[in-house]
Amino acid sequence: MLGDVFQSEAWFANLLAHGFERPPRGHWALPLPSRSGEPVHVHLMQESSAGSLCSLSNYYSCLYGPAGSARAIQGVSVAQWQAAAQTLRQLQGSSVLRLQPLDADSAWLAGLEEGLRAAGYWTDRFFCFGNWYQPVPSGGFAGYWQQRPSALRHSVERGRRRLDRAGGAWHIDIIADASPGLDACLAAYLAVYAQSWKSPEPCPDFMPALVRMAAREGWLRLGVLWLEDQPLAAQVWLVCGGKANIYKLAYVKGQERLSAGSVLTAALMQYAMDVDQVLEVDYLSGDDAYKRDWMAMRRERVGLVAFDPRRLSGLLAAGRHFAGKTLRRR
DSSP: OBSOGGGSHHHHHHHHHHSOSSOOSEEEEEEEOOTTOOOEEEEEEESSTTOOEEESOOTTOSOOOOBSBHHHHHTOOHHHHHHHHHHHTTSTTTTEEEEEEEETTOHHHHHHHHHHHHTTOEEEEEEEEEEEEEEOOTTHHHHHHHHSOHHHHHHHHHHHHHHHTSSSOEEEEEEOSSOTTHHHHHHHHHHHHHTSSSOOOSSTTHHHHHHHHHHHHTOEEEEEEEETTEEEEEEEEEEETTEEEEEEEEEOTTOGGGTHHHHHHHHHHHIIIIISOOSEEEEEEOOOTTHHHHOSEEEEEEEEEEEOTTSHHHHHHHHHHHHHHHHHHO
């Protein structure tokens, strides 16, 4: 089973093709041996000629890790991570390695850290962002909804009643594959996003390409709330490996009183829990206050930085990093 959407070859291919305003100077897919025999790759990049080696990730990435199945990634030993660290030294910019955002509790991260230290690197972790998530309780959506704050439940109910009185019929479309309705719902998502409070995408081709790729892979849950023929809210969820990731959401600015975004979130939540039967819903990056109403639990995503002290550039970078960390603690 695939470990995570953000640890798939399809994700990295789309990010590399459409997710950078300036393409990375270098990109490497470092192969790792695995006891399962399945392929595992660590996708790395160098953003500039003077830059360090870093994860193939940016503001579109909500999680980073090796590409491969969960079983294959778990099958990489500490000794194999150490061998990979030795291979890293042959890559340009490898005196400093920076990876983010990472699951702090993942076994592969602990193995990588141990392997890097065994290879002579100095390592440290740093905070990236808070991550709100919801394990699905017994009873699916009904059990989950009963646990939500009454203010949220009443807000969604009021939104539905206001939509009923808004002067036209309303409905929700949820596209889960490359069906004939995909183009119309993708166009609706783009129209809603353009009329929302959000800044324009820095890479305008990224989301259309991601939606089409996710539809091919079977990950897509594209929800649109329509009032007559006008889309008022749209969301892109990615469902894979028993987890529903709430990736992008937007509603038309000026229509807040209808609570179209909350009504749509509740509908997609019910679909993910009762139809897809996921085990977890993930609100991905950020400590936005509204996420606490929808999600019961919080964890932190971290970054990992590693320095090669046998190179002057690595030693100097380590000195700056640890000195700055000491000052921030005072």
